[in-house]
Amino acid sequence: MLIRALLTTISLGITFFSQTACAQQTYSVEQVTDGIYYHQGVHEDASVENFGAIANVGFIIGSDCVAVIDSGGSYKEGELLAKAVQSVTDKPVCYIINTHVHPDHTLGNAAFNGAHTIYIGHEKLSAAMAAREDFFKRSFSETLGDAYTGTEFIAPSQTVSIDQPVTIDLGNRELVLTAFTTSHTDHDLTVFDKQTQTLWTGDLLFIERTPALDGSINGWIAISEQLQQMPVNYIVPGHGPAGSTDLGQAGWQAQLLYLTSIRQQIRDIILDFGTIEEATASVGLAEKDKWLLFDEYHRRNVTAAFVELEWE
Amino acid sequence: MFTRITQFFALSLMLMLAIPVAQAATDKEPIWPSLKTAYFGDKSIRDNADDLLVIEAPKRAEDAAIVPISIKSLVPQSADKYIKNIHVIIDENPMPYSANFQLSPELGTVDISTRMRIDQYTYVRAIAEMNDGSLHMVSRFVKASGGCSAPAGKDAAAALARLGQMQIRMREATVGEPVQAQVIVSHPNYSGLQYDQQNRKYIPAHYVDDIDISYNNKTLIRVEAGISMSEDPSVRFTFTPDEHGKLKAVVKDSKQQQFSLEKDI
Numbered sequence: 001m002l003i004r005a006l007l008t009t010i011s012l013g014i015t016f017f018s019q020t021a022c023a024q025q026t027y028s029v030e031q032v033t034d035g036i037y038y039h040q041g042v043h044e045d046a047s048v049e050n051f052g053a054i055a056n057v058g059f060i061i062g063s064d065c066v067a068v069i070d071s072g073g074s075y076k077e078g079e080l081l082a083k084a085v086q087s088v089t090d091k092p093v094c095y096i097i098n099t100h101v102h103p104d105h106t107l108g109n110a111a112f113n114g115a116h117t118i119y120i121g122h123e124k125l126s127a128a129m130a131a132r133e134d135f136f137k138r139s140f141s142e143t144l145g146d147a148y149t150g151t152e153f154i155a156p157s158q159t160v161s162i163d164q165p166v167t168i169d170l171g172n173r174e175l176v177l178t179a180f181t182t183s184h185t186d187h188d189l190t191v192f193d194k195q196t197q198t199l200w201t202g203d204l205l206f207i208e209r210t211p212a213l214d215g216s217i218n219g220w221i222a223i224s225e226q227l228q229q230m231p232v233n234y235i236v237p238g239h240g241p242a243g244s245t246d247l248g249q250a251g252w253q254a255q256l257l258y259l260t261s262i263r264q265q266i267r268d269i270i271l272d273f274g275t276i277e278e279a280t281a282s283v284g285l286a287e288k289d290k291w292l293l294f295d296e297y298h299r300r301n302v303t304a305a306f307v308e309l310e311w312e
Numbered sequence: 313m314f315t316r317i318t319q320f321f322a323l324s325l326m327l328m329l330a331i332p333v334a335q336a337a338t339d340k341e342p343i344w345p346s347l348k349t350a351y352f353g354d355k356s357i358r359d360n361a362d363d364l365l366v367i368e369a370p371k372r373a374e375d376a377a378i379v380p381i382s383i384k385s386l387v388p389q390s391a392d393k394y395i396k397n398i399h400v401i402i403d404e405n406p407m408p409y410s411a412n413f414q415l416s417p418e419l420g421t422v423d424i425s426t427r428m429r430i431d432q433y434t435y436v437r438a439i440a441e442m443n444d445g446s447l448h449m450v451s452r453f454v455k456a457s458g459g460c461s462a463p464a465g466k467d468a469a470a471a472l473a474r475l476g477q478m479q480i481r482m483r484e485a486t487v488g489e490p491v492q493a494q495v496i497v498s499h500p501n502y503s504g505l506q507y508d509q510q511n512r513k514y515i516p517a518h519y520v521d522d523i524d525i526s527y528n529n530k531t532l533i534r535v536e537a538g539i540s541m542s543e544d545p546s547v548r549f550t551f552t553p554d555e556h557g558k559l560k561a562v563v564k565d566s567k568q569q570q571f572s573l574e575k576d577i
Contacts, residue, residue: 131506139457182467216467273483273492275425275548276380277368300374307378307544311474311498 027053027080029088032242033196033234035061035173037088039081041239043209043292046073046104046140051147053077055104055203056238059085060193062170065094069191069200069236071108074140075150078108095120095168097177098156099202099238100185101128102214103136107144110152120168121156122179122187129155160189180204183219184211184238190227197233199248207240207251210291210298211258217305221259228252258287266305267312276306343403344435351401351409352447357439361448365398367438373430373456378542382425383438389417397441398424402540404434406505410540416532417443421490423550424533427542429503430456471543474498478573480561485577487553494548495525495561497571503539520545522564527577528557553577 029037038058046052052073059068059081066085072078085093096112098121099105106129109119133153141148160166160179168175176192184203191200203212204223213220228249235248262284269279280299288294348357366384373379383398394417400410413424428436437451475498482493497520504517523535523545532551545563553559560574 182470186467186469216470273481273494276378276427277370277382280370280374303375303378310479310496311477311544 027077027084029058029081029084030242032058032236033198036193036196036198036234036236037061037084038236038242039084040241041073041104043239045293045296046143048143048145048147051076052104052107052140052144053080054239055102056236056240056242057081057105057108058200058236059088059093060170060173060175060191060198061089061091062173063091064169064171065091067095067097067168067170067175067191068093068112069097070099070105070202071096071112073104074107074144074147075110075152076108076144076147078111079150081108082111093117094170096154097121097175097189097191098125099189099191099200099204100187101125101132102185102203103140105202105238106153107136107140107148107151109154110150113152113154118158119154119156120158120160120166120177120189122189123159123161124187125159125189126155128185128187129153180223181219182216183223184213185215188215188223192232197231198236199227199230199232199234200236201227201238203238205235205237205248205251206255207237207247208292209239210294210296211255211301212297213301213304216308217259217263217301218308221256221263224252224256224259228256254290258284258291261287262302262305263309266302266309270306270309270312276303279303279306343408344437347401347403347408351399352439355447357447357449359449361440361450364448365438365440365450367436367450367452368425369436369452369454371453371455373454376430376456379428379430379454379456380425381428381436382548383413383422384424385422385440388421389415389419391417392443394419394443395422395440396443398422399437399439399441400426400428400540401437401439402428402430402434403437404432405429405540406431406503407538407540410538412536414531414534414536416530418527418530418551418554419532419549420552421550423492425546425548426535427546428540429542430454430540432457471498471500475500476569476571478561478563478571480559480573480575482559482575485553487555487577490550490552492548492550493559494546495523495563495573496544496546497523497561497563498544499563499565501539501541501543501545505539518565518567520563520565522562523547524562525549526560526562527551527553528555529560 029039038056041054057070057072059066072081096119160177162179165176165178174194178190180188188204236242265283280302283302368382398413401408402410433455435451439449477498479496485491499520501519502515506515525533558574562572564570
């Protein structure tokens with residue numbers, strides 16, 4: 001809680017008003033620490049009203065240029081984020097880093113499409129994007145309405161391979177990009193700022209909002225345990241508030257408890273020759289009050305984990 | 313029968329091509345009457361056959377690529393009166409005719425479940441065809457979207473790596489007593505509708521189209537399946553072993569690959 005208050009006081013409170021047909025929307029970024037800003041997504045599903053701004057997106061400023069980390073849940077959010085960058089610095093954006101393919105993290109990509117922008121992602125991001133493009137187009141043009149207009153699917157021009165972290169330099173500021181084996185998805189990427197020891201986790205860490213499994217429950221547990229051990233000063237999760245070491249530790253702890261307890265209960269059901277329906281009806285109910293949007297995501301997580309654990 | 317189901321699937325394809333036009337003209341026109349004519353001609357189907365059959369499906373699918381569906385009969389199979397086929401039809405899927413479960417009278421109880429992809433809000437129907445040829449239908453409405461064209465699986469590499477692996481999962485069986493068993497085969501079940509943008513082509517259809525489950529060489533259930541079946545097809549059923557023997561599952565896919573597994577009871 002302390003760090004939360006601290007963040008708010010040091011926040012520049014950069015706020016934008018944008019006029020749409022029905023409502024005035026505000027868009028603000030908060031400073032996490034020196035040269036690192038983020039917009040905290042709302043804990044909702046994407047809609048016309050929230051223009052897809054449901055995930056954490058932001059940027060890190062070096063002496064030469066800026067790296068944007070995740071571009072937003074719509075072209076419109078991408079534009080608002082681009083304005084937020086310009087209000088803080090006049091340095092150009094040189095990198096767009098996508099932590100993974102999910103629409104709330106990538107649909108703003110086109111808003112940054114300049115001659116010198118380099119798009120970076122996991123080596124499997126292009127394939128993941130290609131496989132989902134058609135589906136995302138259909139469903140999110142409908143879900144987001146006008147905010148979707150302008151959206152393009154821009155695959156990475158530079159990739160990061162598993163077990164081969166890549167360091168990029170923004171000018172006296174090095175970021176280490178690490179690609180993981182199948183976890184939250186099969187193409188998760190983290191960003192580590194050496195100068196402030198800040199870890200930007202993408203959706204490898206959910207705080208407050210129910211974690212959404214689109215990869216491997218076993219992989220996600222293993223990588224959560226690994227990242228929890230990493231010494232960091234600040235952490236920016238994929239969803240929920242950014243903060244210091246303590247907030248990060250509590251976040252990993254809560255996520256691991258969720259994932260390991262549902263894994264254990266599903267394994268028990270599988271060993272007892274139970275069904276997916278039995279699992280979705282009974283597994284993880286003790287976790288219900290700890291997470292937002294639980295009803296929207298939990299049973300899907302159980303279904304996905306069940307069909308994975310069936311092959312152990 | 314094989315030609316018949318091939319015809320059904322071919323008809324599905326034709327309908328798939330023809331219907332969008334019809335739908336555009338008459339928005340929300342129920343598709344079922346035309347499907348019924350296509351698959352069953354002018355035969356009459358008794359609707360709401362709740363006294364014979366129960367179908368269970370979630371009202372809202374959690375994961376459109378894995379929607380559990382179960383079908384139970386309230387009347388035991390007997391030599392003179394039994395369900396010969398259960399046709400599963402998912403109205404709004406690209407190929408609505410989704411599976412045909414051919415059932416032996418020796419199955420005893422009909423209690424079958426499987427997992428389907430569901431492409432949009434749709435009715436899911438189970439139509440029991442009795443040994444006397446009469447047809448009886450139950451249906452459920454399911455809210456789901458994107459099951460058939462959504463990307464196959466969450467970890468494509470892992471799914472392909474174990475293609476063809478099989479499991480027969482069941483509790484310890486006792487002769488003369490009903491026991492539940494599950495046959496599951498690892499298979500990406502490519503629908504042919506998943507577009508690979510990277511290579512600018514559709515991933516060719518490659519799916520399990522035939523599962524034969526037998527006990528001591530007598531077929532209990534044979535499933536003829538289409539692309540609605542989820543990745544890693546699963547069939548769960550109840551049967552009563554009349555003596556010790558071998559439960560065997562033989563799975564064939566659309567590329568004529570064959571996989572099999574047996575279990576001693």
